[in-house]
Amino acid sequence: MAEEIRTQGTADFDWEALNLDGYTLIERSEMSDIYEKTLTSINDKEVIKGTVAIITKKEVIVNIGYKSEGVIASNEFRYNPDLKVGDLVDIYVECQEDKTGQLVVSHRTARMHSAWLRVNDVLRTGEIITGYVKCRTKGGLIVDVFGIEAFLPGSQIDVKPIRDYDVYVGKNMEFKVVKINEEFRNVVVSHKALIEAEIEEQKKQIISGLEKGQVLEGIVKNITSYGVFIDLGGVDGLIHITDLSWGRVTHPEELLELDQKINVVILDFDDEKKRIALGLKQLQPHPWDALDTALNVGDKIQGKVVVMADYGAFIEIAAGVEGLIHVSEMSWSQHLRSAQDFLKIGDSVEAVILTLDRDERKMSLGIKQLMPDPWEAIESKYAVETKHNAKVRNFTNFGVFVELEEGVDGLIHISDLSWQKKIKHPSEFCKVNDEMNVVVLEIDRENRRISLGHKQLEENPWDVFESTFEEGSIHKGTIIEMKDKSGIVSLPYGVEGICPAKHMKKEDGSTASLEEVLDFRVIEFNKDSKKIVVSHTRIFEEGEDKPSAASTSMSATSADVAMGKTKAPKAAAKKSSTDQAVKAINQNSEKSTLGDLDALSALKEKMEKEE
Numbered sequence: 001m002a003e004e005i006r007t008q009g010t011a012d013f014d015w016e017a018l019n020l021d022g023y024t025l026i027e028r029s030e031m032s033d034i035y036e037k038t039l040t041s042i043n044d045k046e047v048i049k050g051t052v053a054i055i056t057k058k059e060v061i062v063n064i065g066y067k068s069e070g071v072i073a074s075n076e077f078r079y080n081p082d083l084k085v086g087d088l089v090d091i092y093v094e095c096q097e098d099k100t101g102q103l104v105v106s107h108r109t110a111r112m113h114s115a116w117l118r119v120n121d122v123l124r125t126g127e128i129i130t131g132y133v134k135c136r137t138k139g140g141l142i143v144d145v146f147g148i149e150a151f152l153p154g155s156q157i158d159v160k161p162i163r164d165y166d167v168y169v170g171k172n173m174e175f176k177v178v179k180i181n182e183e184f185r186n187v188v189v190s191h192k193a194l195i196e197a198e199i200e201e202q203k204k205q206i207i208s209g210l211e212k213g214q215v216l217e218g219i220v221k222n223i224t225s226y227g228v229f230i231d232l233g234g235v236d237g238l239i240h241i242t243d244l245s246w247g248r249v250t251h252p253e254e255l256l257e258l259d260q261k262i263n264v265v266i267l268d269f270d271d272e273k274k275r276i277a278l279g280l281k282q283l284q285p286h287p288w289d290a291l292d293t294a295l296n297v298g299d300k301i302q303g304k305v306v307v308m309a310d311y312g313a314f315i316e317i318a319a320g321v322e323g324l325i326h327v328s329e330m331s332w333s334q335h336l337r338s339a340q341d342f343l344k345i346g347d348s349v350e351a352v353i354l355t356l357d358r359d360e361r362k363m364s365l366g367i368k369q370l371m372p373d374p375w376e377a378i379e380s381k382y383a384v385e386t387k388h389n390a391k392v393r394n395f396t397n398f399g400v401f402v403e404l405e406e407g408v409d410g411l412i413h414i415s416d417l418s419w420q421k422k423i424k425h426p427s428e429f430c431k432v433n434d435e436m437n438v439v440v441l442e443i444d445r446e447n448r449r450i451s452l453g454h455k456q457l458e459e460n461p462w463d464v465f466e467s468t469f470e471e472g473s474i475h476k477g478t479i480i481e482m483k484d485k486s487g488i489v490s491l492p493y494g495v496e497g498i499c500p501a502k503h504m505k506k507e508d509g510s511t512a513s514l515e516e517v518l519d520f521r522v523i524e525f526n527k528d529s530k531k532i533v534v535s536h537t538r539i540f541e542e543g544e545d546k547p548s549a550a551s552t553s554m555s556a557t558s559a560d561v562a563m564g565k566t567k568a569p570k571a572a573a574k575k576s577s578t579d580q581a582v583k584a585i586n587q588n589s590e591k592s593t594l595g596d597l598d599a600l601s602a603l604k605e606k607m608e609k610e611e
Contacts (some may be wrong), residue, residue, distance in 0.1 A: 029174070047110045050091040052083065061516060064091055070105035077107065087340065090114055108147070113148030119187055123177040128194060131175050136165045143175065148187055150177075153339075156190035159199055159485065160231065161222055163258075199347035202234035210269050215283070220260045228252045229407070230278055237276035239264060246281050246320025248306050249287070264604055281452065287320035289362045297353050298332070301365070305347045315365055322363070325351060329366035332374055332407025342367075343590045374407045375448055381449060382408070384440050387457065392434045400426045402436060412438060419455045420494050462527045465495060469522050469532055477520045479504075479512055486510065489520055489534055497522070503535035512536055 040443055050070060052409045054061035060077055062070040070091055077083045092110035096103060131145040133152070140153040152175070154162055175189035198369035213502040218230035218237065230539065244255050256262065295301070303315035303323065309560065312326040331344040371430065374381075390402035390410065399413040417429050430436060442451040469475070471492070477497065481488035485501040499520060504512040512518055524533035 028259070038103065047090055047092050047113055048122045049088050050105075052085050052089060055083065055085060062089060062091055062107075064103075064105070066103060068103045070103050070104060072107050074327070075450060075473075079144075084113065086495045111147035113184075115148045116185070117372045118146050119148060119150075119177055122179065123180055126176065128176060129189075130172055131189065133168050133173060134172050134272065135167055141165055141168060143173070143189055145175070145177075145187065145189060150175075150187035150189045152189050152191065156188075156192045159192055159195060170504055170610070174267075204287055206232065206235045207269060207276070210266055212266055213406070214266045216266065217261060218264055220258050220262065223252050223256065223258065225251060226257055230262070232276070237264065237266070237278040239280050243267065243277075243281055244281040246284065247316065248322075253321060281320075286361075287318050288358065291321055291358070295353065295356070297356055299353050300348055300350055300370075302348065304343050305343050305349060308339060308343065308345055310338050310340070313339050314414075315349060317363070323351070323353070323365040325349075325367060329354065329364070329368055332371065333403075333409075334370050348550050368407075374405060375445060377409070378445055379443060380451075382440050382443065384443060385570050387437060387439050390436050390438050390452070391609075392430050392432050392436060394432060395426045397425065398429060400436075402438060404438075406459050408450070410440075410452040412436075412452045412454055416441070416453040416455055419460055422496075430485065461493065462530060465532075466525065466527050468493070469495065469497075469525050471522050471525055473533075474519050474521050476517065477515055477534065478517050482514055487514075491520070491532065491534070497534040497535065499534050502538045505537045507540040 036077050037391060048064055050062035050064040050264050052060060053063045053069060058072050058074055060072045060083070062072060063259050072091075074169045079091075080135075085090075089107055090104045090110035091107060092113060094104040094106055094109070095259075121127075127339070129145060131143040131150065134142045134144050134149070136142075137151075141157070143150045154165060157165070158166065173191055174194055175191055176192060176193045177187060178190045179188040180186070216232055218232045220228055221231040221236060222229040225241075228236050228244070230325050232236045239252075241249055241252055244252055249255060262280065263283060264280055265282045266276065267279045267282070269275065270276040301317055301323075303317045305313050306322065307314040310327070312324050312329075314322045314324055316322050324344075326338060327339045327342075330339065331337070349367060350370065351510070352369040353363060354366050355362070355364040357363070388404055390404050391399045393409065395401075399411050400417070401409055402409055403409050412426075414423055414426055417423055417426065421429070423429050429611055436454060437457055438452040438454055439456045440450060441453045441456065444450070467497075475491050477489040477491045479487040479499070480490045480496075487499040487504055489497045489499050490535055491497050497520065499512075501511075503523070506518075507511055518536050519537050519539055520534035521533045522532060523536045523538060524531070526532075588595075
């Protein structure tokens with residue numbers, strides 16, 4: 001309570017009534033106004049000028065004409081080692097009085113504020129400024145401009161590519177401000193912009209004096225995958241990769257390196273776009289002009305495979321001299337294949353010159369000519385009627401192409417595949433890569449064609465069928481298909497006959513149906529067209545209800561004949577179902593072998609003796 005009384009008493013005490021300085025209230029007010037007028041008027045958040053009053057190791061005291069001095073850390077003046085007492089400096093007023101009554105100011109903030117205003121003015125006016133390169137960063141350099149860190153992209157350092165940015169660190173350079181980002185307070189400067197205008201003028205002067213065919217000295221400035229840029233002394237030209245060498249070049253680095261001095265020839269230039277096309281290989285004679293004049297068609301040459309394509313391989317005979325080996329000249333084989341099956345890049349090959357055109361600078365080569373042509377002795381090796389083994393290569397609608405050996409193919413016509421089977425497409429008879437026995441039917445050496453047969457390896461069963469299925473003979477058959485109201489009848493020995501609709505009428509007036517087993521009389525036999533026409537109706541119309549013993553003996557199956565059986569009709573009559581009969585006949589049809597044909601021959605001989 002006593003403390004509260006003392007505090008309250010102190011607060012309520014009238015200090016001005018004490019009048020310790022001898023001035024009245026009016027006098028004191030007048031003197032205060034005079035003192036205030038002697039001070040500089042300052043506001044928070046503004047930049048003002050100040051004079052350096054004292055410099056210590058840690059602080060710089062600045063007099064700004066205010067009732068208290070500004071105290072600034074000395075590291076804010078590190079950029080200016082020549083700072084001395086009496087120098088005028090910019091000061092940014094953070095606060096006129098802090099909690100302790102001290103003035104708070106900053107020189108760094110004042111510099112940043114002033115610098116930002118000035119940078120914007122420089123961007124607007126295009127003024128050239130000087131900055132200090134502080135350090136290297138990703139893609140360029142960091143530059144101190146008026147206390148602001150600005151970015152100098154690597155592409156804006158010089159008109160030529162810079163490979164070592166470190167050589168610029170620690171140097172003062174001139175720049176132009178090219179871009180400012182207000183939101184992020186980023187500044188981009190360029191040194192290249194200062195010299196581009198001067199270089200453009202130089203380019204105009206240089207290009208105006210250029211002539212096609214002129215030889216100049218230049219320095220390799222940049223190497224790309226498609227060519228080399230050459231500095232011609234203020235203007236750049238391009239040597240395209242195809243103009244570096246008469247030979248093939250995978251990458252320009254194989255021939256040139258950076259900063260290398262070379263002579264080039266001007267091929268073309270564009271005044272408007274300021275593009276200059278240069279050549280290096282044109283300074284050397286064309287290799288075709290130096291090609292051995294004694295080289296002729298039929299000569300053998302050595303070369304290296306430099307380019308591969310499906311249709312052939314390019315062989316380099318000498319730098320700039322190439323010949324093409326077409327895939328058709330790599331093997332005597334006629335089968336479609338890719339050049340990669342024979343050669344690969346880098347292979348050394350020996351070839352024969354097939355064509356040579358020095359004017360057009362073209363050469364075609366062949367390597368199969370170094371191997372014997374299998375068609376040279378074709379008549380002696382594959383004489384007509386000789387038998388051989390071949391491999392099925394491919395099909396066509398009209399036959400099968402088989403390979404007798406590499407480079408020798410033959411054709412088996414679809415009609416020469418089988419005596420009996422009716423083949424709609426060769427794929428029904430065999431498969432690709434199957435091995436087949438063949439017999440030579442005909443040779444056309446000039447057109448490189450061989451006609452082959454497969455069925456000719458067996459005796460023609462139709463010679464036997466001619467006597468077996470003579471007109472009037474009766475045979476047991478099964479109707480296996482209906483076609484255009486006519487029936488297809490399966491007969492012994494795998495033979496099929498045609499029964500017209502009017503000849504399918506049975507004795508009871510009904511019509512024979514599918515899979516029905518009946519007796520049929522042969523009414524027409526044509527060996528050339530392999531056609532047999534049969535009739536069931538003719539049997540009872542002529543009063544022959546049953547076949548004679550002689551005719552039934554003719555209807556024995558091939559299997560029965562082969563085994564010497566004589567009761568084939570009786571055995572067939574014991575079949576339990578139509579399906580079994582059809583199956584047996586089809587099996588005989590599919591398995592007609594040389595053994596069956598031997599049985600047919602035996603039957604033929606027996607019949608001839610009886611006659």
